[in-house]
Amino acid sequence: MKSAPSPTPRTRLARPAAAATALACAFAVTACGSSAPSATDTGGGAATRTVATAHGKVTVPARPLRIVSVHSWSTESLLDLGVKPVGVENSGATYVPSRYLKRWKAAAKVTNGADIDYERIAALKPDLIVGVDVPYLSKAYRKLSAIAPTAFASFDESASWTAYPDATARFVNRTAQLTRLKKTYTDRIAAVREADGAKLSGSSWDVVQGGFDSGNYWIYGSTSPVGDILARLGARFASATASVGKGRTRSVSYERADLLKDADYVVYYTNNDGSPANDIQKLFALRAFKELPAAKRGRVVGTADFLPGSYSDALGVVDSVEKALGGQSG
Amino acid sequence: MGTTTISATDGVPQTGHTGRRRRTDVAAARLSGLLLACALLVLVAVLSVAVGAKAIPPGEVLRALVHGRDSVDDSVVLDLRLPRTLLGVVVGAALGLAGVLMQALTRNPLADPGILGVNMGASAAVVVAIALWRSTDPSFCVWFAFAGAGLAAAAVQLLGSRGRSGPGPVRLALAGTAVSAVLSALISVVTLLRPDVFDQFRFWGVGSLAGQPMSVVTEVLPFLGAGALLALGLSGSLNALALGDETARALGTGVRRTRVLGMLAVTLLCGAATAAVGPITFVGLAVPHLARALTGPGHRWLLPYSMVFGATLLLGSDILGRVVAPPGEIQAGIVTAFAGAPVFIALVRRRRIAEL
Missing domain, CATH: 3.40.50.1980 (Nitrogenase molybdenum iron protein domain)
Incomplete structure (x- = not known):
């Protein structure tokens, strides 16, 4: 048996691979998994909170309003949470689930994976950039975090798919919506189990x-x-x-x-x-x-x-x- | 005292009776060598049909070849192994021949299938086909790849032959490099703007004999056959061209005609081969050197030796790719680069690369 040529092979954006990165991320996974976000939200728009990310603790807006997503998983998570990002990755419309297609099309495209358009991201004046810490994005982290607070979910080839929507919900402070989505999912699982x-x-x-x-x-x-x-x-x-x-x-x-x-x-x-x-x-x-x-x-x-x-x-x-x-x- | 001449057909010095006898001995030795090489190719082809990710007893393989599809194993032999074996033979032979032609036409020992823009032309055309029609069906893409290769070769010939000095080897190589660079940029632009095109293109981007239906073999065979006949017919002219344009003209060789026909043969061979299996590196570069080490510079022997060696190298690489990482396979295009590079380095270290 050999490692997957690509763990998420449908797009270059979701094509991380490298075991070395996965190893590096393992430390961050531990950090992310063990620490809950420490909210310092006082109700005002300028309030901030601290979240654990693949690159350590990052201070992010308590209520981010202009979010840019640089990875397809975080984009789908955001759209599922009801958040409308101002900028998204361009993995090609054919790979965007039809349930998100209209909203994905409406957002500015800021990266195609190989190239990140930093100027365009800066022009969107984001107050939060989210993504997944796959190797090519990990390299871009420093530049992105100079534009706006950047929160990447740790990438681990053996992690459950749920790690990414869960992390994204924490980053954008939409855990209540996440809980509802989770419940819908678990209820549906239970219903199918019962029937079939x-x-x-x-x-x-x-x-x-x-x-x-x-x-x-x-x-x-x-x-x-x-x-x-x-x-x-x-x-x-x-x-x-x-x-x-x-x-x-x-x-x-x-x-x-x-x-x-x-x-x-x-x-x-x-x-x-x-x-x-x-x-x-x-x-x-x-x-x-x-x-x-x-x-x-x-x-x-x-x-x-x-x-x-x-x-x-x-x-x-x-x-x-x-x-x-x-x-x-x- | 006999007279000494240089043959325009095989480059062997001749000196009266002794020279004729030596020439006969050399020809006999080269013929024997070629027959041995053919025997090796047959052996490799038999291995190619018999060996794969799935272990099938030799008796079952033979039964499938004789009696047709009676079982799933028969289907593996006939639908998977046989087409890739035939494809490996014809594509490998074509790349070997094309390599000799390119090195002779450009008088550049490092000329490879990419230098005249043929590979890049085929790749660019496939990218355009995928972008417009979203199909990677080999039966569909093969024609675009072939047309792209032909157009690129024509553009290179046009650019390389403009001016009073005509299409010299350096001009052709420079024109090929320039056209390749432009086409490479075109591919990058399309695949960067259209990630979905990139996703499809990568199936074709690494040369592979696997998964191709027999129809691909029959589609490209006429082009490869025509290119091979054309190339073999040019052996005498290529020998003269190796002596330099001026000398070739003095020997009565139509230099421009040879270059145009040579380019046409390269387009047919390399374009159709690349269209069928994607870009395969190294075969066209290394095989002529390997063959030249045995035959000397004369093209009468160099061309058929390169055909056989090219087919053997590509097919051998494909077999190697099937057995090194079971139950998966590694594409022949990757194996040729890995397996061929050390051979090429050894050749270069052992002896100077022959002047062309």
């Missing part, structure tokens, strides 16, 4: 996507975002996904489609229009895949929310799973 618990626990699931290396597809583990959601739903994992370690992805040759043979369901990543993302249709076209039990029974489940950046995205995954179970013929 037997089907979920009685079937085995693998999680895959196309990957970026020609001739290979990627198998995701049980702690991947979709794996985490499936686990909460009470699903059982098939051997391919079960064998992938925490925070890792397994790149596998098309010749080894047979690794998915004991899966009752295979979940894969789609574009917003429902088409297979990252060329996985090449795998689907092979007889070796078509002969798999999941493919024969029509249990190959696509979801555009494969890499959720918010609780609403996660609900999208739950919807896809529930829909697949609804079509179960036995």
Whole structure:
């Protein structure tokens, strides 16, 4: 098994990788996880509070009004919390979940991942910049923090997807909204478990996507975002996904489609229009895949929310799973 | 006392009867060497069909080749391994030939498939195709890549041949570098402005034989065949060109005609190869040097040797990429760079790179 070529492969903005950075972030993760924000909000607009970030404690406005997001996960988290950022990253409209697309389009675009437009960010006069401390953004932290208080969530390849919306909510002081979103999510999980618990626990699931290396597809583990959601739903994992370690992805040759043979369901990543993302249709076209039990029974489940950046995205995954179970013929 | 001449066709000195006999011996040795190289290529091709991420017994592989698709394993052999094997042979041979042509036309021992703008032309065209039609289907992109390669080569030829001195090797190399730089900038602009295009382009950006259907082989084969025939037909003219433009003219070689036809062959070979599998580095650069070490500078032998060596190197790299990181694979374009670079360095250290 090898490390994922990219833990969040859909965009360059969400393409961190480096284990070294993950190690470096581990210290910050500890800090972030253990300290709650210390509010000094007196009710006035100029009030500040201190939040723990990947780069230590940062003083941020108690009620930030002009927020710039430089990473897709924090953007999706903000939009889910009802916050309208003045500037966002440009990961390409095709990768923005349709539920956020209109609001994402309305915001100024300040980075495409490779290049950060510092002048444009400064011109937006932000009072807070948020993001995720992936390697390319970590390098930009010093310059960004010279423009406005900058709060990055610690990046760790093995962290749960929930770490990013949770951190973003803390940064922008919207924990009450976050709690509501979490409750909606957990209630929905409970409802699906109640309705389809037997089907979920009685079937085995693998999680895959196309990957970026020609001739290979990627198998995701049980702690991947979709794996985490499936686990909460009470699903059982098939051997391919079960064998992938925490925070890792397994790149596998098309010749080894047979690794998915004991899966009752295979979940894969789609574009917003429902088409297979990252060329996985090449795998689907092979007889070796078509002969798999999941493919024969029509249990190959696509979801555009494969890499959720918010609780609403996660609900999208739950919807896809529930829909697949609804079509179960036995 | 016999007379001494230099053959315009194979560069071997001749001195009367002794010279003729030596020339016959040399030709026999080179023919034997070429047959050995072909035998090695056949062996590598057999390995390519037999070896992969999935262990399939040799008997099953043979059965699949003879009887067709009866099982999933048969399908792995016929749908995955056979197309990539054929693609490796034709693309490797094309890159080997194109490398010889480019080094001969530019008289530059470091000329590679990028120097005349062909690779970059193909890449830029694919980026434009993805931006406009959002498709990375090989059957679709192959034509754009080929057209881009042809246009880039034509632009280089036009720029390199303007002026009274005509298309000299330095002018062509400079024009190729300039066109490549402009096209590279175009690719950067499009992929920076359109992250979704970048995401699609990267599937093609690293050369790979994997995952390509047989239709890609049949689509590019006519172009590769035409380019190969053209290149092999130019061997005598390339020998003369190696002596310098003035001498070549004195020997009756049409210098301009040779360069134009050579560029056309490079476009056909390199453009179609790049279109089919993406940019593959190193093969076009190193294979001619490897072959030249055995054949000497004469193109009559250098061209076919480079074809066979190119195919063997690319296919061997692809096989290596399949077995080093199971159950995943490493793309041939990456392996050629890793595996080929030490070979090239060893060549350079062992002997001076031949003057072209």
